[in-house]
Amino acid sequence: MIEKMHDKTNSLGFKIIFGLVAVSFVLGGVGGTLIYSKDDYVAKVNGESISQQTFNYTKNRQQSIQSERLGAEFWDLLDTTEFAAQFNQQVLTGLVDDELLKQYIQTLNLGVSAEQIKLAIVNNPQFQQDGKFNNEFYQNVLRNNNISPDYYASMVAGDVLNAQIQEGILGSQFSVPVQDQQSAKLLLQQRVIRTATLSLAKEVEKQTASTEELQGYYDEHKAQFITPEKMQVEIVTVTPEDVADASSISDQDVEDYYQQNRDKFITKGERHLAHIQVADKKTADEVEQKLNAGEDFAKLAKTYSKDMISAQKGGDLGWAKAGVFPVVFDQVADVLEVGKPSKAVEIDGNFHIIKVLDRKADVGMSLEQAKAQIKQTLLKNNSLAEYGKISNEMANKAFESPDSLTDVAKVAGLKVKTTEEFSLDNIPSLLANPKIQNVLVKDEFRRGRQVSEAIDLTDGDKAKTAFIRVINNKPAHEQSFAEAKSMVEQQVKIAKAQKVLTEKAQAALTALNSGNSTDVTFSQPQTLVYIQGLSQQPQLTKTVFAMKKEADKVGYQVINDQQGNAVIVALDKVEEGNKESFKAVKAALSQADLLQLREEMLSDLRNRATIEYNEEFLRQQEP
Template sequence: MLNVLRRSANSIIIKVLLVFLAISFGIWGIGDYAQRDSETPVAKVAGYSISQREFQQAYESFLNNLRQSSNGKLDKKTAELLGMKQQVLVRMIHRTLVQDMARQLRLSVSSDRLRGLIAANPAFLSDGQFDEERYRAILHREHLSPSQYEANLAVDLTLSQLEKTLSQIPHLPKLLQKDLFQMEHEERTIHTLTLDPRNLEAEIKVTPELLQAYHAMHQTRFMTPLQVKVAYVTLDAGSVRADIQVSDPEIETYYQEHLADYQTEESRQVRHILAKASADARESAQALEKIRQAKARIQGGDSFADVARQLSDDPSASQGGDLGLLKHGMTDPVFEKAAFSLAEKGLSDPVKTDFGYHLIQVDHIQPAVVRSLQSVTAEIRSQIIEEKIQDAIYARSVTLEDQLTPEVDLQTLAKDLRLGYHETDLFQHDDPRLQGVEKQPKFQESAFALAKGGQSPPIEVSDNT
């Protein structure tokens, strides 16, 4: 409705209406609504109360719209500083006053028209039809119940009727003409008094007792979060890597012990023709005969792929029965045994499985291959180094824990064990200045759990550290 009033601001009727709205603010008292309890109305307008709940809903909706239009840059605190609460309240008062005028004019909206408008709203349609679930989901996202939305829509439609009614009044009543004339020609003389706080500073005396009392009453304002300062040593892959050596005999031994890791197993390019069969003897016999006929055709010169496309009951028929490269363990054991017993280009006898009867052909055999020691030397060296690093880190951590006592100087111990030594400044939980190890949750958890002068056992804050 406010948009209606703004668009019609040049209309004499609307101007007069706004005159009465402005005058009304001097009649209805509006206190500090942010401080009232939930039972006290925010404002009373023309006999109607604007509740705390209604105001909060309107304010939150207003803020959400502002956040969307500003890409989330406007926060709640800034909105309050800009007087947004007052703006929302003024809008609600405007709306209530205009609603009251509509009631006096007995303007209303029928339930049939209301339902029709909701059902025709494109936002609530799915595939051109009203979608009840979509309707409720959209309202839920806007923190509205169907009854609230429908009530608001009814008010909007009623106010639209009021706008139309006012715009059709041919002449302004004399009473309104008089009020409008007085408003436009009114003059006021204003006297102001300016108080500069700086002129009062000399009169203010701040005593130690006053400072102490203020501090006692506002202790939370002067509290700082818990901070700690720690010294620590780091044991990581970099601390031990320089000491790691790997000999050729070690590489060869590792190769022999893990030979299976460097071997590719045999695989076969296989085709088959399937004749499905059940436990029924007659059906089984028909399936077997079908496979025998297929084999006879292939042996007679027809290609396996063509026969498979024509006769096979398996989905692979469209690919000429091609099953791709098969390795051990990928198919039915009976089928696998038959396929891996054939020579290249070999054709099997009928093979019976739970699926029915098969005719199998091996197109190509890719034999098992063992990668040479020379081809995997670098890979093995890296693997051995990583394993030795793990062992070295564990061994040094045990030594560190054994030698770490309250009497031992941590910096000296770090030097003896060739470990990294570090000291931090004071920091708090999740301090943005922290980097690396100090940023790790386990490091901070341990640091804040210690008493002054305490020592933690070695802790693993990340992989290899």
């Protein structure tokens, strides 16, 4: 199939696919195999391992992305078994897709050099200030996003590789004029129509129904007339704020905390760092010898350092606080004298010679300056501890007194809230949480009318626990004739009105096709364009463009709209689309095929591939 995709690779849609592939590599990690070992795999694609570490890393990162997008709702969804399983499967599928695409790209013999990566980074406007590349700004961006230079380089490599694919494989785009002309004729065809609407609502108003008719309809359709289950629910929630007691924090508590945690109130001074990164001990020794002989650190960094970005600046990494770099790197920098380079130290398979160019002094807060901050910390700690204690006591009380939520609420000095009567398809906002709803949908809980177990509603660092109880439960039941009468009457009248409307519309259609006059009134002419109409008025468009148009004769047809009205359509004129107009929408049409094309290609790659899954590991991931 891949060998036969020449027609599809020449479409803009296929180019966009590879744009997605690049994004997938950038986000999913071209450098995934550069960071993690392959010993413990989650899947093997044609013998190439996808590590468990890569799976966990990608899963955690996707959770963070979705959490930022959906907030607490995402974590509530992730607590449900079905959603969690689907989420894990999507992560795994994405990683397998990435590996399939990466292997396919490798068969094209495309490569990325260090110079290409360097130029791509240096020329990236996001890292430029005043039109020039700023290394310190670049380094800060990476640190703030917890991305190492090596990993970012692998991300850029994916982007450069995608550009090569765009030029090498997709640059030979061609189009067949005949195909464009045919597409234009169909997709941009215009049809001028008029419509006459026969109102269902007005016809319903004219109808009557006897008691016998209503009873007969009810007897035949009893299953349609059901009153859903109704209930009332009590709820009480508790948070750390509910049990917080500021008066419990004394001045002595504040001072004791300050003395015991002095280091927390000291802002570590920044260090202006530089380094020379080399691949092996032999090169590191060579650089050390040159430094000991008095050669310039900056010049040696430009000559030897593998860190291409800092090398341009003589190894300069800019100002950084402790914790930005790996622990070993920080430990060496902490004990270095300003201006004196370190011995070579091995970090993550590379050797680094580190130099502190300058250092800022630590800055400490006085007790008075730290007092308000400490009080907040102690209050939070105390309230969290009290919250844990109270919520446990409430859970115990719920077990001891399952028939009284009031007793549970009294443990924390809280009040019980009660909902209005509702059904499960209209849950009130007070209970609008998936975890609460997961409890409510259980039949045995609703029928038991006992206090629930503690329901953890914690959202991020905002702890919260709820207890609920159904106090009034009315089972779903079949409505009696008296209860359903008004709805039955309405449905009988609608059925009668639809029959009358159909007869009127057909009579009008017969008259119009015969050239006779009718009492229907048509609207002003309107023009439908096929490609626009499909999204704006799909039902009408499909009907209109399926109608036959005889020369010099108006065509007529009847359809029913979404409101049940009978609509008589008069087709007055047909105009074919032209090739010039088609050019403006061709790109958008190609994008519409994007997902289908990508799935077709991945499906073919999967069919050709040998994919092995680590079933034991996957079972461990099951919710």
